[in-house]
Amino acid sequence: MAQITDPSRTLLRTCPLCEAVCGLEITLDPDNHVTSVRGDRQDPFSKGFICPKGASFGHLDEDPDRLTEPMIRDRATGTWRTASWSEAFDLIAERFPAIVAEHGNQSAALYLGNPNAHTVAGALYAPVLIRALGTKNFYSASTADQMPKQVASGLMFGDPLTVPVPDLDRTDYLLMLGANPLESNGSLCTAPDFPGRLKAMRNRGGRFVVVDPRVTRTAKLADEHLFIRPGSDAYLLFGIVHTLFAQNLTDVRVEVSGLDDVRAAAADFTPEIASARTGVPAETVVRLAQELAAAPTAAVYARIGTCTAEFGTLTQWLVDVINVLTGNLDSPGGAMFANAAAGGIARTKPFRTGRWASRVRELPEAMGELPVATLADEITTPGQGQVRAVITVAGNPVLSAPSGARLDVAFAQLEFMVSVDRYLNETTRHADVILPPPRPVQSPHYDFALLQFAVRNYARYSRPLVPLGDRPSEAGVIARLAAALTGRPHDGTGGQDPLTAVDELVIAGTLHKAGLADRRPELIGDNSTEQRIDMMLRLGPYGEWNGGTLNLQVLLDNPHGIDLGPLQPRLPGALRTASTRVELAPQQLLDDVARMRGRLDDAAPDLVLIGRRQLRSNNSWMHNIATLVSGSNKCTLHINPADVARLGLGDNAVVKSAAGSLTVPLEPTDAIMPGVVSLPHGWGHTDSTQAVARDHAGVNANVLTDDSVVDVPSGNAVFNGVPVTVTPA
16 A cells, blocks of 8 residues: 655744744645644744734635735726736826826825835835835824834934833843733734743743733733823823932933933922822832832833823833833843844934925924824825825725724725735725735745844744745835836836846945945845845844854755844944934923923813724734634723713713714723723724625724824824713614
């Protein structure tokens, strides 16, 4: 009897579905279908950890509702048809340049969604689209998420990508605000197996305190959980800063400017004032300051719940003010800076915001972006510079941006729209052309963005597991799109396709600036994208052109990834401030303290809305996977039972804000504090063409968020602390 052999094969890659960068072992059958996924135990960073999102990678990779060919919409009938790649790009090249020629470059806008941070194409080639459009109307999910942290870091350290992260593996004390890494796996803090790292900290005698309006899964793991009124985190942190000064508990160990200015700014924010605004007892505010100062090592970490609030940038600033004042910035066990392996030309000018402003509301740019909260204004308001054509890449702002219903109406008014997306969804249904990326297993992977925020220095590169066939890569789609937007031949000229032309231009320019033009022949790789990655690795802090040994071949020879060691002190070398010191009191932020001080006498709303992270969800496109919309992943309104009784509510209720209203099912729970209700993000698939998502539609929480309210220094949207009323349905 012939022996039966298993023709399947197991390959390695990094999970692209969240910020944890976990290594995966993926088994493919002979037809290149994913048959199983498990954690890569030999990955030195993730060590086999995997979450439900990673375990569902195969289902997402082969979702039957994903688009596999370009789609073109007939505006007259509203119907869709498949098209060839050439036909799709030809239509773009015909329509888009004509609109720009008639109305100017500012009539075009670009929106980049969150998944761009998880792809090689998004990291390396999105700038090509920005340059091709030549517009200041650039928007992304950053201003619905983390922009306050990046603005605060930019003003303090001179570079918005120089973001301190808690040194989780060595800290003795962690104060966490508005973060729920047991659900999210971490954010602006790349730490595979975040739960395991927190448990290890407690097992070695460390202390872990969570401040959150909800008793989250993370809060249940903590030594202590403190309820706090949504949006008041900056008051709590100022109360801690006040106490550190008042009790002479400061121990500043890095060179700073503005220490006395911070002391003066904190003078009004006594623990009693902080308590009145936050609901945290004054004696607890004092104790937190004392514990942070007394711990051998400590770190303060705050994330999306604090970023997406009215004083998000001040909160993120105060996080690192405390890290500085307690001697824990840039120190092992404190808040430290990763040293990412893939380098380039370092920033030479200090960071600043407001180099231009939006046309309608005059909101300032940050990091080259305008706030997504004003995108609908730019489309619907007539006049010179009105946006008439939009490109979206891997984003669904109708569900993810504030006042999503306004964007839904605005997109319908556009003269032309192109979406690079795997789905026909709530946003892309307004497009004239949809260009789908390949399956994830057909794409390379290197975490350019996320490894800048890692809690341990690490590098890993994954080649595509499955051939592309006759379709373009995701990077190729973006490069061809950029060519079509400017009317250039999207199939390339002179024997060089647009993608190779872009890469060669970048490689030549970077090597010239580095004085290494003669080293071009040394770069390796199967294509120009890999050669770019090789160049970045060689130029990086561990690279062979920088005194080290790292290059692309080293990563190819180590497919499980390479541990580059624990975080090391990097100051003052990592600073890009004009003073070459940590700017502890940037004037922009001191100015905003006055706005915050003006809220001291405001009455707290009776009821406010906050968001909610879910373990099996990261973006709206994950709601079409049956395994990810099961269990606790429900679109319900969490509400305290006392509020249910006080308001006379039943099974469903009407939630109303200044922006809109929703009817939602209630899920009473003691896990949320009275006076606060919570809805998860990214739902509302009522009109979706995605079968699973449509069957689990939920409601769009961003119907309730008001796009007229933003965090002033960063322009970030405010999703937490939204005043609402809740009445019986």
